[in-house]
Amino acid sequence: MGIKVLVVDDSSFFRRRVSEIVTKDPDLEVIGTAVNGAEAVKLAAELKPQVITMDIEMPVMDGITAVREIMAKTPTPILMFSSLTHDGAKATLDALEAGALDFLPKRFEDIATNKDDAIVLLQQRIKALGRRRLYKPIARSSAPSSSSTKAKLTTGVSSSPRSVRDTTNLRGSALVRASGKKYKLLLIGTSTGGPVALQKILTKLPANYPHPILLIQHMPAAFTPAFASRLNGLCQIEVKEAQSGDQLKPGTAYLAPGGMQMMLERGGAHGRLKVLAGSADMNYKPSVDITFASASKIAGRDTLAVVLTGMGADGREGARMLKSAGATIWAQDEASCVVYGMPQAVTAAGLSTQSIGLEDMADSILRESGNG
Incomplete structure (x- = not known):
């Protein structure tokens, strides 16, 4: 059957x-x-x-x-x-x-x-x-409280559970112990299941998060402005749809525009973004591989790159280039993924040093970044 x-x-x-x-x-x-x-x-x-x-x-x-x-x-x-x-x-x-x-x-x-x-x-x-087994809903976690106006912009968000997967009994990882390594950039690539996963992670980051963040989510061009706006309203950090010429700033997340490619180039204190149409034969627009590859040449070993839930293997070759440059690669664990494709590709290739459950990912990032 x-x-x-x-x-x-x-x-x-x-x-x-x-x-x-x-x-x-x-x-x-x-x-x-x-x-x-x-x-x-x-x-x-x-x-x-x-x-x-x-x-x-x-x-x-x-x-x-x-x-x-x-x-x-x-x-x-x-x-x-x-x-x-x-x-x-x-x-x-x-x-x-x-x-x-x-x-x-x-x-x-x-x-x-x-x-x-x-x-x-x-x-x-x-x-x-x-192929995914689902469990009864768990109570959604709220965004970090803050006295700022920005952290209170949660209107229009459902009060229903944010995830249908109860990972309480499935978590195969604990919080990662900080390595002591210093970073200058956080990269996060994802596809199927990514919008909810990104929201869960980014809402836990404080406004003073010390590094710029590049987000690559497989998503149509019509969706990324609305998604960036929604995240910006929920998060304490700033979230915006990336534009060519953006000078990277700590505590700001830049979402790759749908239908385009986002690349990191030299410029300013933390780097500058270049957004372009890219090759017509690319399977993904935006592509995790392309952003990761560009970051490997600019930020190199000073990068923490995370591959989240998604179909396919986008991100594996970019992660390979980052790894060769000395960057740290993490992957979401199988139990908490909607689709264990992209993280599995990175893990199977021996590129990731940690497989981390979604519930633990934000806290692990904060510890590794020196905020935990």
């Missing part, structure tokens, strides 16, 4: 299209369809699918509300379909905050230029999510 999938969308055409794509893969099986969020909640409990594909805008009950209810009652991996618009980005981030694990553009031509590639990618995403 294949991975059991529930398809949720108010459009009969889209339900049929997604169902046809899913059933083309012998490892996948559509066990039901729903026309709105309320029906999805009911069928999730009755049919117990291993993955749910979910639309956002639906009558009776919208997709975000449905995600919250499913995560509270019958936790199930959920893949959201979203429009590549500013409103679509905000809604998708709300859905991820509510507990959805991944998202794809609703227009298949926005997934990949080639139709067959888009179909394969959708099937791969569903299979990756279907």
Whole structure:
């Protein structure tokens, strides 16, 4: 039997299209369809699918509300379909905050230029999510308290659990003991599951975090401005979408723009960013490999690089260059990953010195950076 999938969308055409794509893969099986969020909640409990594909805008009950209810009652991996618009980005981030694990553009031509590639990618995403076992929700941790206005900007954030994976009994790591090494730069690369993971880590960093931070998250161009804005409102550090010419500053995180490549070059006290379109044949825009590789030439051994949850192996070759330059490489552990692809690639290549659970990652970074 294949991975059991529930398809949720108010459009009969889209339900049929997604169902046809899913059933083309012998490892996948559509066990039901729903026309709105309320029906999805009911069928999730009755049919117990291993993955749910979910639309956002639906009558009776919208997709975000449905995600919250499913995560509270019958936790199930959920893949959201979203429009590549500013409103679509905000809604998708709300859905991820509510507990959805991944998202794809609703227009298949926005997934990949080639139709067959888009179909394969959708099937791969569903299979990756279907292999993950989920647990009952854990209480979300709040952002660090602060008297500053910035730390209080948490409006619009769901009060539902931030993660559907209870890693309390799965943690294979403890806080990393500080090595005593001095750093000048923190790099974090991630993909599937990254938005929630980044939020969990960055909200724990103090405003006086001593180094600049470069963030590379696989994400469409329409999403990165909204994601940077959301993180900036939640975090004590500054978070912004990177622009060419940005002079790096301590306590500031720079998110690589979707559809572009972010590179570090010499300039100023801490380096300067160059943002460009990059090669058309690159699989990822932004690419963790490209940012990591550029940092290896500028910051070298003074870099702490972290590879978080995500499909594929983006980041491995960049991490290899960083390692050769003397940098420290860490990877998220398997138990706390939504998809153990990118961290596994780095770990299997012998590049990472630590595999750290998501719950411990921020505190470990702070200790290693001299803030713990």
